[in-house]
Amino acid sequence: MHEPALTHPSDKFQPLAAIVGWLALTMLIVHVAVNAFGPYEFHRDEFLYLAMGRHLDWWRMDFPPLIAGIARVTQLLGGGLEPWSVRLSSALAGSALIVLAGWTARRLGGGTWAQGAAALAVTVSPLFQRAGTLFQPVVFDQLWWTLGYGALLLLSAEDRRRYWVFAAVVVGLGLLTKFSIGFFAVGVLVAVVMLPEWRGRLSTAPPYLAVGGALLLGAASIVGQVRLGWPLREQMARLEAVQLARIGVTDFVVGQVLIGPALVLALVGLVTLLTWSRFRGARILGLATLSSFVLLAVLRGKAYYIGPIYPVLWGAGAVAIEVLSSQRWTATIRRGVVAVLVLYGLVTLPFGLPVLPPEMMARYSAVAGPSSAVTTNVGVALPLPQDYADMLGWQQMVETVATVYWQLPERERTQAVLVADNYGEAGALDLYGPALGLPSAISAAGTYWQFGPGPLPGEVVVVLGEQPEGLRKFADSVVVAARIANRWGVPEEQDLLVLIGRRPRTTMQSLWPSRAGNY
Numbered sequence: 001m002h003e004p005a006l007t008h009p010s011d012k013f014q015p016l017a018a019i020v021g022w023l024a025l026t027m028l029i030v031h032v033a034v035n036a037f038g039p040y041e042f043h044r045d046e047f048l049y050l051a052m053g054r055h056l057d058w059w060r061m062d063f064p065p066l067i068a069g070i071a072r073v074t075q076l077l078g079g080g081l082e083p084w085s086v087r088l089s090s091a092l093a094g095s096a097l098i099v100l101a102g103w104t105a106r107r108l109g110g111g112t113w114a115q116g117a118a119a120l121a122v123t124v125s126p127l128f129q130r131a132g133t134l135f136q137p138v139v140f141d142q143l144w145w146t147l148g149y150g151a152l153l154l155l156s157a158e159d160r161r162r163y164w165v166f167a168a169v170v171v172g173l174g175l176l177t178k179f180s181i182g183f184f185a186v187g188v189l190v191a192v193v194m195l196p197e198w199r200g201r202l203s204t205a206p207p208y209l210a211v212g213g214a215l216l217l218g219a220a221s222i223v224g225q226v227r228l229g230w231p232l233r234e235q236m237a238r239l240e241a242v243q244l245a246r247i248g249v250t251d252f253v254v255g256q257v258l259i260g261p262a263l264v265l266a267l268v269g270l271v272t273l274l275t276w277s278r279f280r281g282a283r284i285l286g287l288a289t290l291s292s293f294v295l296l297a298v299l300r301g302k303a304y305y306i307g308p309i310y311p312v313l314w315g316a317g318a319v320a321i322e323v324l325s326s327q328r329w330t331a332t333i334r335r336g337v338v339a340v341l342v343l344y345g346l347v348t349l350p351f352g353l354p355v356l357p358p359e360m361m362a363r364y365s366a367v368a369g370p371s372s373a374v375t376t377n378v379g380v381a382l383p384l385p386q387d388y389a390d391m392l393g394w395q396q397m398v399e400t401v402a403t404v405y406w407q408l409p410e411r412e413r414t415q416a417v418l419v420a421d422n423y424g425e426a427g428a429l430d431l432y433g434p435a436l437g438l439p440s441a442i443s444a445a446g447t448y449w450q451f452g453p454g455p456l457p458g459e460v461v462v463v464l465g466e467q468p469e470g471l472r473k474f475a476d477s478v479v480v481a482a483r484i485a486n487r488w489g490v491p492e493e494q495d496l497l498v499l500i501g502r503r504p505r506t507t508m509q510s511l512w513p514s515r516a517g518n519y
Contacts, residue, residue: 016099016102016103016106016115017102017106017111017112017115017116019102019112019115019116019119020098020099020101020102020103020115020116020119021099023098023102023116023119023120023123024095024096024098024099024119024123025095026123027091027094027095027098027123027129027132028091028092028094028095030353031087031090031091031094031095031132031133031353032084032088032091034133034353034354034355035083035084035087035091035133036082036083036084038083038354038355039354039356039357039358040083040354040388040391040392041083041391041392041393041394041395042083042086042391042394042428042431043134043135043136043387043390043391044390044391044422044423044424044427045134045136045390045424046083046086046087046134046135046136046427047394047423047424047426047427047428047430047431048423048424048427048446048447048448049067049068049071049135049136050071050075050080050086050135050427050430050431051423051426051427051430051431051447051448051451052065052067052068052071052447053068053069053070053071053072053074053075053080054071054072054075054430055068055450055451056068056069056071056072058220059220059223059224059227060223060224060227060228061220061224061228061447061450062224062225062228062231062232062235062446062447062450063224063447064137064175064176064177064178064179064218064220064221064224065176065220065221065224066137066140066173066176066177067135067136067137067140067177069176070089070135070140071086071135074086074088074089080431081431086135087133087134087135089135090131090132090133090134090135090136090139090140091132091133093132093139093140093142093143094128094129094131094132094133094139095132096143097122097128097132097139097142097143097146097311098119098122098123099119100143100146100147100150100311101118101119101121101122101146101311101312101314101315102115102116102118102119102315103115103150103315104118104146104149104150104153104311104312104314104315104316105117105118105119105314105315105316105318105319107150107153107154107157107315108153108279108282108315108316108319109278109319109323110315110318110319110322111322113318113322113334114315114318114319114321114322115318117265117314117318117321117322117334117337117338117341118311118314118315118317118318118319120338120341120342121262121265121310121311121314121318121341122310122311122314123345124262124341124342124344124345124346124348124349125259125260125262125310125345125352126258126348126349126351126352127258127259127304127307127310127352128142128307128310128352129349129352129353130351130352130353130387131307133352133353133354134387137177137178138178138304138307140173140177140178141174141177141178141180141181141308142307142308142311144170144171144173144174144177144181144184144308145174145181145184145308145309146308146311146312147166147170148167148170148171148174148184148188149285149288149289149309149312150312151163151164151166151167151170152167152188152284152285152288153282153285153312154166155167156281156282156284156285157281159201159206161206164206164207164209164210165210165213167210167214168209168210168211168212168213168214168217169213169214169217171184171185171210171214171218172213172214172215172216172217172218173217173218174218175214175215175217175218175221175222176217176218176220176221179221179232180305181218183292183295183296183301183305183306184288184292184308186291186292186295187287187288187289187290187291187292187293187295188284188288188291190287190288190291191283191284191287191288191291192207192284194287195283195284195287198284228450231519234519235446235519238519242377242378247300247301247302248300249297249298249300251300251303252296252297252300252301252302252303252306253297255302255303255304255372256303256306258303258370258372258373259310260344260348261340261341261344262310262314262341262344264317265313265314265317265318265321265337265341266309266310266313266314266317267313267317268316268317268320268321269312269313269314269315269316269317269318269319269320270286270289270290270313270316270317272316272317272319272320273285273286273289273313273316274286274287274290276320278323279316282316285312285316286316289309289312289313292306292309293306293309321333321334321337322334347368348368350364350368351365351369351373351385354387354388354391358383358384358388358392358487358488361383361384361385361388362383362384362488365383365384365385366383369385373385374386376490376491380491382490382491383488384488386490388488389488389489389490389493390424390489390490392486392488392489393484393486393488393489393493394424394428394432395428395432396484396486397425397428397464397484397486397493397496398428398429398432398433398436398438399432399436400482400484400498401418401429401433401438401462401464401482401498402433402436402437402438403482404462404481404482404498404500405418405437405438405462406437407481408460408462408500412459412460412502415456415459415460416439416456416460416461416462417439417442417453417454417456417458417460417461417462417508418433418438418439418440418441418442418461418462418464419441419442419443419458419461419462419463419464419466420441420442420443420445420448420463420464420465421443421445421463421464421465421466421492422443422445422465422492423443423445423446423447423448424493425441425443425464425465425493425496426441426442426443426445426448427448429441429464440454441464442454442508444512444515444516444518445518445519446518446519449512449515449516449518452512453508453509453511453512454508456508457504457507457508457509458474458501458504458507458508459502459504460500460501460502461474461475461499461500461501461502461504462481462498462499462500463498463499463500463501464496464497464498464499465492465493465496465497466497466499467497468480468497468499471499471501474501474504474505474506474511475501475502475503475504475505476502476503476504476505477501477502477503478499478500478501479499479500479501479502480497480498480499481498481499481500482497482498483495483496483497483498484496484497484498
C-alpha cells in the first residue's frame with residue numbers, strides 16, 4: 001500500500017486542494033456576517049483591548065502588546081465602533097488556521113481528502129469558531145503555535161536558515177501575543193532533546209540565533225513587565241486563586257472531550273506521528289504536542305489552552321486515515337468521518353458562533369449543551385455560555401449612565417468623574433460614551449489602573465458598579481441615581497447601581513496609588 005513521505009520544501013509548489021480555500025473563505029464570510037448582524041454586542045475583554053489600543057505604549061504595558069497594536073491599527077483604519085470591523089483580524093486568523101490544517105496534511109503527503117478533512121475539522125470546531133469570533137489574543141496564539149509547528153515541519157525536511165528565521169519570527173510574535181507561547185517552546189525543547197537527529201542540531205548556531213531573534217522580537221512583552229514591576233505575578237496569582245484552583249489534571253484531560261469526534265482524529269494523528277515509519281521525519285510534531293499537553297495538564301491549565309495543537313494533529317490524522325484505510329472500506333470510512341464531523345459541527349454551532357438570541361440560546365444550552373459550556377471561570381452556572389453573557393447589556397448600561405450624567409447641574413457636570421468598577425464597564429463607557437457626550441472613564445481594575453485617574457480631583461463622581469457603602473469610604477454624600485438590570489449578563493453585571501458621590505475626603509490623584517494591583 002502506498003504511504004506518503006514528507007514533502008520536500010524545494011519540490012515544485014503544489015497548490016492546496018480547492019476545498020481548503022473554500023472552507024476558509026466560507027468561515028471568513030460567516031464570521032463577518034455573524035458579527036455584523038448577530039444579536040450580541042462587544043465582549044467585555046474587547047472593550048479592554050480597544051482601550052489598550054487608545055493608550056498604546058508598546059514598551060510599557062502589563063500584557064503582551066500585540067493585541068493593543070492590532071486594536072490601534074484597526075482604529076486608525078476607521079474600525080472600532082462595530083464588532084465586525086474590530087473582529088475582522090480575528091476572523092482572518094481563524095481562516096488562516098483552516099488553511100494551515102490543510103497545508104499540514106499536504107506537507108505530510110495527504111491528498112485532496114486528507115487536506116479537506118483536516119480543514120473541515122478546524123472549520124466545524126466550536127473551539128476555533130469561538131476564537132475566530134472574538135477580538136482576543138486566543139486566536140492569534142493559536143495561529144502562532146500552528147505556524148511554529150509548520151516551521152518544524154519545514155525544518156524536518158530541510159535544515160535551512162530561512163526556516164529558522166521563520167521559526168524565530170513566529171515565536172517572537174507569539175511572545176508579543178501571550179506568554180503561553182512558553183508552553184509551545186518547552187514542548188519543542190523536550191522533543192528536540194529526545195530526538196537524536198534534532199539534538200545534533202544543538203551543536204550548530206541557527207537554533208540559538210533563532211531563540212535570540214524570538215526574544216528580541218518579543219522583547220516589548222518582557223520590558224513592559226520589568227518596567228511595571230512584573231504585574232504578571234499578580235495576574236497569575238489571581239488566576240490561580242479564582243479560576244485554576246478548581247481545575248485538576250482530570251478536569252484538563254476530560255475537557256478535551258468537548259472537542260467531540262474530532263478528538264479521535266487528533267489521537268490518530270498523534271499516535272501515527274509517534275509510531276508510523278512514514279512520519280518518522282515529522283516525529284518532532286508528535287513529541288512536541290504531547291509534551292505541551294502533559295505540561296499544561298500537570299500545571300492545571302484550562303482545557304482550551306492546549307487548543308493550538310489540534311490543527312496539526314488533525315492534519316496528520318487525516319493523512320493516516322486517507323492512506324491506511326483499506327481499499328474495500330475507503331469510501332465508507334472517509335464519508336463516515338466527514339459525516340460525523342459535519343453532524344457534530346451542526347449540533348455545536350450555536351456554542352461556537354453567537355447566532356441564537358439569548359432566549360433561544362438559553363433553551364438550546366439547557367437541551368444540547370454540557371454543563372461546562374455554561375459554567376463561568378469561577379464555577380457559576382449561567383443560562384448562557386460566559387462569553388455570550390459577556391456580550392450583552394453594555395449599550396443600555398452606557399445610556400443609563402449618560403442619563404444620570406446629563407441630569408447633573410452644569411457646574412457639577414464640568415467637574416464630574418466617571419468611575420467604573422471593572423474594565424468591561426470602563427471600556428464600554430469609553431467606547432460608547434463619546435457619542436452620548438460622556439467624558440472618559442477611569443477604573444482601578446487591572447490594566448485600566450495603568451491609564452491613571454485623569455486630571456480632575458473627583459469633587460463629583462458618577463460611579464458604576466459600586467455599592468453605596470464602598471463609595472462612602474471616599475465621599476460624604478452618596479446617592480443612588482439609577483439601577484440597571486441585565487437578565488442575561490454575568491452575575492456581576494446583572495444588577496448594577498449608578499451612584500453619585502459628592503464632598504470627597506481625598507482626591508483621585510491621592511487615592512490612586514493605593515488601588516494598584518486590582519486584577
